[in-house]
Amino acid sequence: MTFPLDTDGPSPLRRWRATGVRALVAATRLRAPAATGLLAPLATAVVAVVAAPLGFVIAQAAQAGWDQTRRLLGRPLIATLLGHTLGLTAAVTLATAVLGFGAAYLVERTALPGRRAWTVALALPLAVPEFVRGYSWVSLFRSVHGYWGAVLVMTCSLYPLVFLPVAAALRHGDAAAEEVSRSLGRGRLATLCRVTLPLTRPALAGGVLLVSLYLLGEYGAFAMLRYTTFATAVFTQYKLGFDAASASLLTLVLVALALLLVGLEAWAGRRARVTRHGALARTAPPVRLGGWTVPALLALAALVGVSLGVPLYALAYWLLKGSSTTLPSASVLGATAATLGYALGAAVVATAAAVPVALYGWRRGTRPARAIERVAYLTRALPGIAVALSVVYVAVRWAQPLYQQPPMLIAGYVVLFFPLALTAVRAALAQVPPGVEEAARSLGTRPLAVLGRVTLPLVLPGLGAAVAMVGLTASTELTATLLLRPTGTQTLATQFWVYTSGLAYGAAAPYAALMVALSVPSVLLLTRRTLGRPGENQ
Amino acid sequence: MTGLSVVDLHAAHGRSPVLHGIDLTVPDGALACVLGPSGCGKSTLLRVLAGFHPAAAGQVVLHGRVLDDGRSPLAAERRGIGLVPQDGALFPHLSVAANIGFGLPRSQRRARVGELLDLVGLPGLGERRPHQLSGGQQQRVALARALAPRPRLLLLDEPFAALDAALRAELRREVAATLRQSGTTAVLVTHDQDEALSFADTVAVLRDGRIAQAGRPDELYHRPTDAAVARVLGEANLIPAEVTGARADTPFGPLALLGSAPAPRSGLALLRPGQLRLTAGPVEGAVPAKVLGSDFRGHDHRVELRPEAAGLPEVLIAASDRSWPVGGEAYVGAVGPVHVLSGA
Numbered sequence: 029m030t031f032p033l034d035t036d037g038p039s040p041l042r043r044w045r046a047t048g049v050r051a052l053v054a055a056t057r058l059r060a061p062a063a064t065g066l067l068a069p070l071a072t073a074v075v076a077v078v079a080a081p082l083g084f085v086i087a088q089a090a091q092a093g094w095d096q097t098r099r100l101l102g103r104p105l106i107a108t109l110l111g112h113t114l115g116l117t118a119a120v121t122l123a124t125a126v127l128g129f130g131a132a133y134l135v136e137r138t139a140l141p142g143r144r145a146w147t148v149a150l151a152l153p154l155a156v157p158e159f160v161r162g163y164s165w166v167s168l169f170r171s172v173h174g175y176w177g178a179v180l181v182m183t184c185s186l187y188p189l190v191f192l193p194v195a196a197a198l199r200h201g202d203a204a205a206e207e208v209s210r211s212l213g214r215g216r217l218a219t220l221c222r223v224t225l226p227l228t229r230p231a232l233a234g235g236v237l238l239v240s241l242y243l244l245g246e247y248g249a250f251a252m253l254r255y256t257t258f259a260t261a262v263f264t265q266y267k268l269g270f271d272a273a274s275a276s277l278l279t280l281v282l283v284a285l286a287l288l289l290v291g292l293e294a295w296a297g298r299r300a301r302v303t304r305h306g307a308l309a310r311t312a313p314p315v316r317l318g319g320w321t322v323p324a325l326l327a328l329a330a331l332v333g334v335s336l337g338v339p340l341y342a343l344a345y346w347l348l349k350g351s352s353t354t355l356p357s358a359s360v361l362g363a364t365a366a367t368l369g370y371a372l373g374a375a376v377v378a379t380a381a382a383v384p385v386a387l388y389g390w391r392r393g394t395r396p397a398r399a400i401e402r403v404a405y406l407t408r409a410l411p412g413i414a415v416a417l418s419v420v421y422v423a424v425r426w427a428q429p430l431y432q433q434p435p436m437l438i439a440g441y442v443v444l445f446f447p448l449a450l451t452a453v454r455a456a457l458a459q460v461p462p463g464v465e466e467a468a469r470s471l472g473t474r475p476l477a478v479l480g481r482v483t484l485p486l487v488l489p490g491l492g493a494a495v496a497m498v499g500l501t502a503s504t505e506l507t508a509t510l511l512l513r514p515t516g517t518q519t520l521a522t523q524f525w526v527y528t529s530g531l532a533y534g535a536a537a538p539y540a541a542l543m544v545a546l547s548v549p550s551v552l553l554l555t556r557r558t559l560g561r562p563g564e565n566q
Numbered sequence: 567m568t569g570l571s572v573v574d575l576h577a578a579h580g581r582s583p584v585l586h587g588i589d590l591t592v593p594d595g596a597l598a599c600v601l602g603p604s605g606c607g608k609s610t611l612l613r614v615l616a617g618f619h620p621a622a623a624g625q626v627v628l629h630g631r632v633l634d635d636g637r638s639p640l641a642a643e644r645r646g647i648g649l650v651p652q653d654g655a656l657f658p659h660l661s662v663a664a665n666i667g668f669g670l671p672r673s674q675r676r677a678r679v680g681e682l683l684d685l686v687g688l689p690g691l692g693e694r695r696p697h698q699l700s701g702g703q704q705q706r707v708a709l710a711r712a713l714a715p716r717p718r719l720l721l722l723d724e725p726f727a728a729l730d731a732a733l734r735a736e737l738r739r740e741v742a743a744t745l746r747q748s749g750t751t752a753v754l755v756t757h758d759q760d761e762a763l764s765f766a767d768t769v770a771v772l773r774d775g776r777i778a779q780a781g782r783p784d785e786l787y788h789r790p791t792d793a794a795v796a797r798v799l800g801e802a803n804l805i806p807a808e809v810t811g812a813r814a815d816t817p818f819g820p821l822a823l824l825g826s827a828p829a830p831r832s833g834l835a836l837l838r839p840g841q842l843r844l845t846a847g848p849v850e851g852a853v854p855a856k857v858l859g860s861d862f863r864g865h866d867h868r869v870e871l872r873p874e875a876a877g878l879p880e881v882l883i884a885a886s887d888r889s890w891p892v893g894g895e896a897y898v899g900a901v902g903p904v905h906v907l908s909g910a
Contacts, residue, residue, distance in 0.1 A: 204655035207618055208708075210642040211649040212669025212715060219643075222668075226659040313618065 071388035074381045075404045078446045081418035088421050089280045092273035100274050113257045116178055117240050123183040124239045128190025134324050136198040139314040151555040153335040154188045155547035157504040159248025160540045161185050164342030166252050167533040178255040184335035186242055190235030192558045197231035237293035244286050245411030247507040258282040262413050279414045286409035346537035360538050367503045367519040374441030375499035378449040386453040408447035415444045416508035437512040445498045452497050456490020500550035504543045569594035569751040575624035577614050584610045586775040599754045599766035607775040608755045612721050616649050617642030628718055648712030648720040654704040656696035662707050663692030669715040682710040702733050720752040738765055759799050771795050789905045796836050801883050807835035807906050814906055817877050819851030821902035830908040842884035843899045852897035857890045
């Protein structure tokens with residue numbers, strides 16, 4: 029973002045402010061005069077708030093001082109954590125890339141029986157939160173823990189994040205390039221490696237990035253599998269030692285790693301162009317598998333069995349076995365109500381905040397608009413623990429009365445799930461035919477009235493979907509909730525966590541089952557949004 | 567020598583049959599064109615030839631080699647048939663040179679790619695990426711890529727449809743010249759009759775999954791076998807006619823018959839708009855008519871008229887070198903020779 033700078037301004041600070049504001053005003057005046065002038069400052073403010081945690085983490089880490097920083101970063105712990113985190117990330121991203129691409133290819137490009145059912149079954153493991161999956165393995169098999177346990181559990185949890193975008197790319201991409209490759213004498217395998225794979229690379233890179241970001245931020249599953257990563261170390265530092273400064277330092281390393289990954293993905297996707305979509309794109313006739321049908325079906329069945337069957341079996345087992353706890357039983361209903369209340373509250377706020385940002389980016393392709401949107405998406409690199417710590421920092425420093433009060437948790441959720449809300453609102457806006465706003469304006473409607481009478485009614489169903497998506501995702505959040513929840517409040521996730529920490533697996537089961545059930549609709553929604561309605565591209 | 571020969575080809579999409587017995591022969595080195603409205607099965611025909619859609623029955627033979635006999639189709643990559651899809655479908659992740667060299671063995675790439683870039687008139691653009699090219703350039707690269715491995719047959723699927731009119735005509739001429747120069751046998755599929763008539767040595771009109779008529783462009787234009795083929799190739803006035811000897815008696819008077827082909831005793835005489843003459847006053851053989859509309863088309867005017875005589879179609883279309891006032895009177899005459907179609 030470059031703003032024209034005055035050379036004769038009074039003081040550097042005031043000059044910067046003045047030019048910044050003037051540039052924003054100029055940018056808005058350029059295309060949409062009058063009332064929409066509010067949009068740019070509003071979008072900027074929202075993104076500034078959402079991106080603030082990044083600044084707070086840095087500010088807090090700075091308090092540690094140079095000596096402490098050196099001492100902390102020089103400790104062998106850091107090397108161990110780095111080794112653990114990178115080793116795990118390498119194995120899991122590789123495994124999810126192979127499984128995700130393989131499954132997507134089988135479902136989208138071959139004549140496998142029951143392809144639609146397989147698509148849903150392959151996406152559904154997303155509905156099982158990582159820590160619930162960790163619980164289901166740990167409670168059934170004592171031997172699942174440590175590195176390989178973490179690889180197993182995280183691969184099963186995260187491969188759909190690769191599967192869905194790659195399947196979408198295969199479904200909507202033009203098959204003509206593959207046919208041309210065949211007509212030039214390249215066989216199926218060569219075409220797969222030289223054309224299909226490169227064309228799905230942006231989707232693959234995006235999926236793998238999400239996987240590695242999840243890996244960096246995950247706390248619950250690793251704690252349960254007794255595997256230390258940066259996130260678990262931060263949590264321990266903060267919770268046990270109450271050492272906010274060193275926790276922030278570790279968080280900073282974590283955030284740096286995440287930003288590095290985002291950069292890597294941008295670099296990997298940089299040369300790839302969007303494949304052709306729409307009217308000219310043609311779906312390829314499915315590849316007949318012949319003798320490979322049965323092995324392919326068995327492979328998919330094994331994947332679904334391990335990633336979906338095992339957690340469901342564990343839940344059923346512990347639900348039937350009943351309460352095995354000596355802890356006082358808490359109210360499932362109370363926890364559900366608290367969970368939904370906080371999650372929906374946060375979802376409404378996050379969606380409302382996303383509307384101006386999405387509108388700004390959608391209406392104008394100007395550089396400031398794009399930059400603001402990009403910064404908003406950058407915040408998805410922030411692990412839950414970093415967001416939680418920064419919210420705690422703000423509360424302790426400037427809003428002491430709010431410390432451990434409901435708004436803190438809501439704020440944490442909003443920051444954490446803002447990118448999700450933004451994606452959903454953007455998807456809703458994409459459904460609005462281009463030019464309808466101008467058409468309404470040309471009929472003499474004022475901009476604000478256009479928003480109320482045309483744009484919002486058109487995106488309302490999409491906004492509902494955004495609220496549902498964010499709310500359901502937030503309702504299974506564990507890490508930030510553990511740090512930010514008001515004293516005495518238990519959500520499904522934290523109550524589940526209390527029970528499993530006391531090895532009361534039976535008592536934890538109803539909470540886990542409820543969280544899985546709550547996640548199913550959002551996973552189905554995500555699947556449909558990613559892949560489009562069935563048969564849409566025929 | 568026969569290049570491509572298609573015999574009694576049937577194909578279906580699932581249960582619904584699309585092609586019902588296509589017979590088509592394309593001589594070696596010739597440019598053929600399959601012309602038909604959308605949905606007539608021409609894309610399916612192309613895909614069967616390329617090997618992306620199996621034939622249900624019939625035979626596809628190229629240079630004596632059976633490609634598909636309804637039972638075991640040869641894999642697309644083993645046919646040696648080049649394909650230029652509608653939108654080019656360049657590989658977006660590869661440079662222009664890598665696109666063209668895609669189907670070549672590594673050792674030949676450098677020399678052959680340069681040769682082809684020259685052939686399609688894009689020397690020095692090898693390092694560009696597909697998205698840096700204009701639509702016409704992309705289609706040229708797609709053509710070069712398909713020609714690179716010296717295919718036995720080149721298939722073009724409406725390759726000019728996405729281009730604007732002026733560029734389309736120019737590129738069409740260029741491509742035809744390039745193909746003749748390289749001696750490639752080619753089949754072009756299109757719904758644009760101008761394209762078909764100007765591009766091809768042989769035109770086959772495809773209708774409802776069957777070849778309605780095939781032949782040289784001028785033959786098809788002047789001597790269609792039925793009214794529908796006549797109309798697919800351009801605007802047509804079909805006038806009832808009685809044939810005696812080498813003469814056709816029409817409401818415009820007697821007209822000479824075209825060529826020496828045997829004509830039915832009675833049928834419809836085909837008069838293209840250019841064969842109708844408009845005059846302001848009565849002349850011999852001319853029929854009075856009311857001018858319904860007159861559109862300027864640059865090189866001439868297209869005039870719609872309602873004849874005021876029995877036995878003529880309700881609307882006649884004439885080409886005239888001047889504009890006629892709408893609602894006014896005009897006299898329509900005809901010049902032969904004419905072709906007479908059987909049936910009414």
